[in-house]
Amino acid sequence: MNAAHLTAAKATDLDTPRGRFFYRMFEILPGAIAWSTLLLAFLVSWLFPALAAFFILGFVLYWFLRTVYFAFHLRAGYRRTREHEKANWLQRVKKIEGWEGIYHLVLVPTYREPLEILRETFAALRSSDYPKDKMMVVLGIEEREGEEGARKARALEREFGGDFLRFLISWHPAGLLGEIAGKGANETWAAKKAKAELIDPLGILLERVIVTSLDADTVVFPKYFSCLAHHYLTSLAPLRHSYQPVPLFINNIWTSSALSRLFAFATTFWFLMNQERPEKLSTFSSHSMAFKTLVEVGYRQVNYAVDDSRIFWQCFLRYEGDYSVQPLYYPVSMDANAAPTFFDTVRNIYRQQLRWAYGAADIPYFLYGFIKSKRIPLRKKIPL
Numbered sequence: 001m002n003a004a005h006l007t008a009a010k011a012t013d014l015d016t017p018r019g020r021f022f023y024r025m026f027e028i029l030p031g032a033i034a035w036s037t038l039l040l041a042f043l044v045s046w047l048f049p050a051l052a053a054f055f056i057l058g059f060v061l062y063w064f065l066r067t068v069y070f071a072f073h074l075r076a077g078y079r080r081t082r083e084h085e086k087a088n089w090l091q092r093v094k095k096i097e098g099w100e101g102i103y104h105l106v107l108v109p110t111y112r113e114p115l116e117i118l119r120e121t122f123a124a125l126r127s128s129d130y131p132k133d134k135m136m137v138v139l140g141i142e143e144r145e146g147e148e149g150a151r152k153a154r155a156l157e158r159e160f161g162g163d164f165l166r167f168l169i170s171w172h173p174a175g176l177l178g179e180i181a182g183k184g185a186n187e188t189w190a191a192k193k194a195k196a197e198l199i200d201p202l203g204i205l206l207e208r209v210i211v212t213s214l215d216a217d218t219v220v221f222p223k224y225f226s227c228l229a230h231h232y233l234t235s236l237a238p239l240r241h242s243y244q245p246v247p248l249f250i251n252n253i254w255t256s257s258a259l260s261r262l263f264a265f266a267t268t269f270w271f272l273m274n275q276e277r278p279e280k281l282s283t284f285s286s287h288s289m290a291f292k293t294l295v296e297v298g299y300r301q302v303n304y305a306v307d308d309s310r311i312f313w314q315c316f317l318r319y320e321g322d323y324s325v326q327p328l329y330y331p332v333s334m335d336a337n338a339a340p341t342f343f344d345t346v347r348n349i350y351r352q353q354l355r356w357a358y359g360a361a362d363i364p365y366f367l368y369g370f371i372k373s374k375r376i377p378l379r380k381k382i383p384l
Helices: 017-047 049-086 089-094 115-126 147-160 183-202 224-234 258-274 291-296 310-318 342-372
Strands: 103-110 135-142 166-172 209-213 241-248 287-290 324-333
Touching: 017 049, 017 342, 049 258, 049 324, 089 224, 103 115, 103 183, 103 224, 115 135, 115 147, 135 147, 135 183, 147 166, 166 183, 183 209, 183 291, 209 224, 209 291, 224 241, 224 324, 241 258, 241 310, 258 342, 287 291, 291 310, 310 342
Parallel strands: 103 135, 103 209, 135 166, 241 324
Antiparallel strands: 209 287, 241 287
16 A cells, blocks of 8 residues: 555655545535535525525434434433543553553643643652652653753753653754644654663563653543553553543632533533544544554654644554554543633633644545555445
8 A cells, every 4th residue: 555645645646647636626515515505594594495494493303303312422421431430440451461561651842831831740740659760751752942941951960760660851843844833843852862872772562551642731530541551451452542531620710711611511522522422533632542552653653743643544544444543531621711801711712722723634534545445344434
């Protein structure tokens, strides 16, 4: 299989005119569908009002039934999440032979996050119930942040450097050829540094390392790494899964506006519900996977800005459909959007939703990948 499309970020990255044409058509598709829907709604209402009325009735009925369907999944997801929060995961892990050989590598890429936010993230890592002598933490600093980044790195290393098996600070250079500045490029640099300076010197097998990608404001709950290790060790194919927690946007919920809380809870409800639909899941924000798998797929793409879900599609296409997301039903928490004024809050929420909407750029990537890979079963393509 030609692997050029596996590292493509846009149509011009492909090496054949035919490939560029089809990829470009898939790039146009989401926008074309959106605009066509709006235009057709207007035209059909004008030219065929009766038909439009029946369509609207059917549309409303469809979404009513979907809402009921979602409500059942939300309730089931919430119930299982509460059960997983109460479980003693470390005790369960210790009953599994060979658990002592499992290590956690935690990557925390950051750019301009306040020291107070980062301190909360690292304090939560230190409070984890998983043995700290089996945890390696990498703080990924952008060199373009300058002295402020160095100041934060020194403060965090001084406060948390002795709490884990290894604590590494990686400095991601600015302006590397072929890179787009962002979390993905920073994290790939940090992961490569971790392999070269931590994992390989310690002689740890790559398949015994679970790598967790954390947004800089992510606070892991105390049992997260034990829960993750248990799912990894009990999986029939641990190298063919990403492991997705439930994101709760509650770190600053009591200082956020009502509008911000509304969007925060709505987002949490969506991801909690989707834990019950693993066939629909792709990776989002903070998540985990086998480090060996990350290395095999060539790490995260550095030429692509939307890094949350792309790593899932890299794996899905690289292993020709033999890859999925396993829900953990266990929470991690992040910040809700907060700003001094109402209009600043609205602006921040809009920008966040816009960034998440960039994930539509994955559509041409996986559709073109489906064409290139004939071995992916249709039953795996359709649910996605």
